[in-house]
Amino acid sequence: MRLPTAFVNAMKQRLGEEFEAFMKSYEEIVRAGIRINTIKTEMDKVIAHLPYPAASIPWTKDGFYTPPEARPGKHPFYYAGLYYIQEPSAMSPVELLDVQPGDYVLDLCAAPGGKSVQIGAGLEGQGLLVTNDIHPDRTKALVRNMELYGVTQSIVLNEEPARIANAFPAFFDKVLVDAPCSGEGMFRKDPDMVRAWEREPVTTYAQMQQDILDSAAKLVAPGGRLVYSTCTFSPEENEASIARFLTKHPDYKVIPIELKHGFASGRPEWAQACMEEHGWEADNEAIEATRHTIRLWPHRLQGEGHYVAVLGRAGAREEREELQGAAACSLQGHPCTKEQSHAGSALKHRESKKHARKGNKEDKKAMRTHSGPVNKGPRLPDVTEQDLYSAFCQEHLREQPAPMNAMMNTYGYSCPLPIERLSGLRVVRPGWFLGTFKSGRFEPSHAMALGLKAVHMKRVYPLQVDSDTLIPYLRGDTLTIGEEQLVLHSGAAAKGYVLITLMDAPLGFGKYVNGMLKNEYPAAWRWNS
Ligand SMILES: C[S@@+](CC[C@H](N)C(=O)[O-])C[C@H]1O[C@@H](n2cnc3c(N)ncnc32)[C@H](O)[C@@H]1O
Known part of the structure; x- marks a missing residue:
């Protein structure tokens, strides 16, 4: 395959003796994978019925390699959302996010949503997932995937990270930044990435990543976890991004990742060299800490090139629970007390500084679409809408699966947060889309069907x-x-x-x-x- 000369030369210089093995990996087949969607099914049930053998991907609980002749997208299981087709290395960031049932999780750069689906499985139907992408068109795939895979406690946003940080300061237990990047790790899988790489220097992405990470820093609750990942090799976007972040945000530390399954350590010496080359600043300690982040190399394991850093924010669990209070009561289905509501709105305004951001052409276009009026956000359903929904549930369901507590136009949703927490934000879906009110009746949506259980x-x-x-x-x-x-x-x-x-x-x-x-x-x- 054709690789850009500048890329090959840079890799040769960095990799030394390993360069030959690295280049040989471009002649090998690209391994594909599926991740079983445990929201809807059990792993063994699906594996037992697959028409091809599936071998476990070592760094995931529920990921499997598919053989080259397999066509997983042409199987009814795919239509039923029983698995997600995902590149094997791309399954590692969410594993390292360590999502627990009941967590509040934010996926900041989420479309098309593979990692959000994986987060949804980790939540086991509890807690909250806010999933966001800045590109309006890309949120369509995100919505479709949240629906197909039954992630019913998800809210889909189309926002700038800085605006989400203003609305939810120190709110999330776990935040994933699967950053826009130059995609060097995907050259083998998708040759189009080579052309994109030639158009935009890696430093453009590095700047975008700093802006996104600065917002992410505000969103993580005390004691919470931030995972940063890319699918590129350039140290500018990997170790250097993390070293610059740690220098600016001393309340964050690298949580070391165990070197197993063929994971290789981060390369602080590459970060040091590119800091000097670009005149960037970072503490030596911060640069050195990136040794405990990981690189997934295509010549060392069966997957494409990736980078993952796990960062922990200082603070204690109790502090986090106090900060999340206003939302927590609503998630448990109880109305908030006045004190809790006040805590919520005070929080919302605590960190309100705006961030300037730069980006490539496509990202700047997305930013422009954000300068228009923000929709009014969801409203509460009126009595008639509530009655029609209840009547539908009574006639066709054994039990009401979720309260309908949010409306956008004539569409009814079950929102996992008090709807005022979403005001002023560009909300694509305020929760599980239950159905539409038409000519005096409630018509259930396909999304409702996909989120139900047979019971x-x-x-x-x-x-x-x-x-x-x-x-x-x-x-x-x-x-x-x-x-x-x-x-x-x-x-x-x-x-x-x-x-x-x-x-x-x-x-x-x-x-x-x-x-x-x-x-x-x-x-x-x-x-x-
Ligand atoms: C690597 S992709 C995400 C892939 C996704 N996490 C998945 O697993 O399916 C990066 C995403 O970041 C989005 N993006 C680019 N700039 C952004 C920004 N400033 N804020 C939020 N998202 C952004 C892009 O639209 C793109 O969908």
């Missing part, structure tokens, strides 16, 4: 991977099926909304009437193999 529904049509009606359903066909094929609960009649499941995971809705299952699977999502 929530009065009517279920359970399918297995070898069921004759599986592909016709995914193609959008109307199905002719007998009532006896439906599983009916709570004395429900067959007529009404039915949840179609694949190995117990939701695929979508259908409407049963007189022996026919009218297909509600959205046209844009249909099986097209």
Whole structure:
């Protein structure tokens, strides 16, 4: 493959004896992977039914290499959100973020959302995920992935990191910055990255990364964790980014990453050299600390080039809980006390300094779209909307899966935070999209179906991977099926909304009437193999 001469020369100089092995990796096949979505299924169930062997990716709990002939995107499991197709090295940052059920997590540069899906699995249906991308178009894929993979406690934003930092100072237990970068580690997988690399110097990305990290620094709660990752080799964007950050933010320290699975240590000497070259400043101690960050090299493990740093913010858990108080009560489904609400708004205004930021052309364009009026954000549902939603739940569900507590236009959502916490922000989705109010009735969304569990529904049509009606359903066909094929609960009649499941995971809705299952699977999502 064609590699830029400047890139090859720089790698040769840095890698010395290892250079030959590094260059040889460009002749080898790129390993692909899937990550099982444990929000919807169990790992063993999926692995047992895959039409190809899948070997474990050593640095993940739920990631597997797929063989070159596998077509994981052409399998019903993909349509059911049972796995996410992800480059193996890209699974490491979230593993190192160490998400725990109940955490408040922010994924700051999130589209298309592979790492957000992985974070969602770590939350196990508890806590909160705020997932953001600055590019409006890219948030569409982010929304789709949050829906397909059933990350129902996620809020999707399209914001500048500095504005999120103003709204949520010191709020998150864990923050991921999977930074925009020059993508040198992806040259082997995606030759288009070579052309992009030739257009933009690595220093442009390094500046963007500093700006994003400065905002991220404000967002992490005391005692919380910040993970920074890139898919590039340049020290300007890796060790140097971290050394400059640590120098500016002495309340952060590197948390050493264990060197296992073929992970290699960070290279402080490369950071030192590029500091001198670019006239950047960083403490020696900060530069040296980057030795405990990691590099994933394609010639040392089976995956593409990546860099990961884990940083801890000073402070204690109790301090963090006090700062998060106003939101915590709402997440548990209880109304906030006055004191807690006040704590929330005081927090919001504590760190309000704006950040200037620079970026490449595309990022500047995204910034311009942010200079327009900010939408009003979500409102509370009115009594009629609440009644219609409750009536729908009573008729078709065994239990209400989540409260509908946020509205945008005629769309109803379940928001995991008090909605005032989102005011002034560019909100793409304030939570789980439940449905739309149309002509005096509530119409459930496909996203609602995808976030449900079979136990929530009065009517279920359970399918297995070898069921004759599986592909016709995914193609959008109307199905002719007998009532006896439906599983009916709570004395429900067959007529009404039915949840179609694949190995117990939701695929979508259908409407049963007189022996026919009218297909509600959205046209844009249909099986097209
Ligand atoms: C490496 S990609 C993220 C990949 C994603 N984490 C995943 O796993 O699917 C970097 C993302 O950062 C976004 N981005 C660029 N500049 C940004 C900024 N200033 N703030 C937030 N996001 C930004 C880009 O639009 C891009 O989607």
